[in-house]
Amino acid sequence: MNFVEELKWRGMIHDIMPRTAEMLENGQISAYVGIDPTADSLHIGHLVSLMLLKHLQQNGHKPLVVIGGSTGMIGDPSFKSEERNLLTLEEITHNLSEIKKQLSKFLNFDSGQNAAEVLNNYDWTKNYTFLEFIRDIGKHITVNYMVAKDSVKKRIASGISFTEFSYQLLQGFDYLHLYQTKNCRLQMGGSDQWGNITTGVELIRRVTGGEAFGLTCPLIKKADGGKFGKTEKGNIWLDATKTSPYSFYQFWLNCSDEDSKKYIRIFTLLSKEEIENMEKEHESNPHLRILQKTLAKELTVCVHSEKDYQASVEASKILFGAGTAESLSALSKEMFFAVFEGVPQYNIAVSKFQDGINIVELLAEETDIFASKGEARRMLKENGVSINKVKVSDSSIVTLKELINNQYLLIQKGKKNYYVILVH
Numbered sequence: 001m002n003f004v005e006e007l008k009w010r011g012m013i014h015d016i017m018p019r020t021a022e023m024l025e026n027g028q029i030s031a032y033v034g035i036d037p038t039a040d041s042l043h044i045g046h047l048v049s050l051m052l053l054k055h056l057q058q059n060g061h062k063p064l065v066v067i068g069g070s071t072g073m074i075g076d077p078s079f080k081s082e083e084r085n086l087l088t089l090e091e092i093t094h095n096l097s098e099i100k101k102q103l104s105k106f107l108n109f110d111s112g113q114n115a116a117e118v119l120n121n122y123d124w125t126k127n128y129t130f131l132e133f134i135r136d137i138g139k140h141i142t143v144n145y146m147v148a149k150d151s152v153k154k155r156i157a158s159g160i161s162f163t164e165f166s167y168q169l170l171q172g173f174d175y176l177h178l179y180q181t182k183n184c185r186l187q188m189g190g191s192d193q194w195g196n197i198t199t200g201v202e203l204i205r206r207v208t209g210g211e212a213f214g215l216t217c218p219l220i221k222k223a224d225g226g227k228f229g230k231t232e233k234g235n236i237w238l239d240a241t242k243t244s245p246y247s248f249y250q251f252w253l254n255c256s257d258e259d260s261k262k263y264i265r266i267f268t269l270l271s272k273e274e275i276e277n278m279e280k281e282h283e284s285n286p287h288l289r290i291l292q293k294t295l296a297k298e299l300t301v302c303v304h305s306e307k308d309y310q311a312s313v314e315a316s317k318i319l320f321g322a323g324t325a326e327s328l329s330a331l332s333k334e335m336f337f338a339v340f341e342g343v344p345q346y347n348i349a350v351s352k353f354q355d356g357i358n359i360v361e362l363l364a365e366e367t368d369i370f371a372s373k374g375e376a377r378r379m380l381k382e383n384g385v386s387i388n389k390v391k392v393s394d395s396s397i398v399t400l401k402e403l404i405n406n407q408y409l410l411i412q413k414g415k416k417n418y419y420v421i422l423v424h
Helices: 002-008 020-024 042-057 089-103 130-136 142-145 150-154 167-181 191-208 245-253 257-266 270-285 290-301 305-321 325-330 333-339 359-366 373-381
Strands: 031-037 062-067 117-120 186-191 213-217 345-348 385-387 408-413 417-423
Touching: 002 042, 020 186, 020 213, 031 042, 031 150, 031 167, 042 062, 042 186, 042 213, 042 257, 062 089, 062 167, 062 270, 117 142, 142 150, 142 191, 167 186, 167 191, 186 191, 191 305, 191 373, 245 290, 245 305, 245 333, 245 373, 257 270, 257 290, 290 305, 305 333, 305 373, 345 359, 359 373, 359 385
Parallel strands: 031 062, 031 186, 062 117, 186 213, 345 417
Antiparallel strands: 385 408, 408 417
């Protein structure tokens, strides 16, 4: 399949300009996606655009990623209800350097005719004066044309600053610059970017008489109508310090069947045959969650590593009862606290453990894991309490030797109740 056919069966095309597929078949071109550096990490909302570029590169074309060093200072008004906070140049420079590292997980930046490039639009706008811009660029696009964009109409009623109103001209200027310097004939992005993309296409036509194209992908939403990639804790980030590999893995593992069928096509490079076979297998055995497990593996390995994926699988086993003391001890501190994030924690002085502390006293006096010693003893005698995944009796003495990483203990009461004791 060619690039456009590949995207179509994967459900990755929302709008596409006529003759785009034909243009792509007539030799190598460059195509770009723009990313505003509003944070020092990408999140999974950016994955669709990155996969567009990945498929493009696999089809022999050259992917360009334009980091919005200048447009990020203004803010895209597209379908937003209010103007966002503007970034300083220092913030943008930092964010840009961090984003570059994450892009290398998806695109090949090594030598070759279609090696990917990261560009910063600040480089070609910083010395362009306001008078030059309104003379050379602004005169080609009418206010009527700009106001007619759906993305702007919504903001006109509530008020839009001239700064944000000018955004589509700046993005159009980017496309014109890349068309003239990088043989860029295609701009891609989310469906909310269609208005900005078509402005660039029109600007290229009016300034150069040349022809450029646009393609957008659907904005991904969950089957229940919720925003894709949003949880109670916020965005799912690609940076392991913002969203742990375990939490990242769990996000995909917990997708609904309906969402997984959609996501497996969009976010992996698995072939049509592989995916269709998996879908049939999933239909026959939905309880095995084949689509979710495959999705979680493919993306965790891509964004993080095989090691992080394996650790996440082991961590899941621990949380749901199949772990051992050895597998628990093998977890890094970061992984341990990612797995048991949100469980009750208790701080206890290290002196309590130096001579050993009776398990009943630990559970009912030093903590309130049990309301009374009697209740603790009853459950201990029923073999219902574990320390670090090892069953303990009511006569057990807990010492410093039991501490994981010399810092903490995991208490399990019954099958599902966990508690962490931090020793200082």
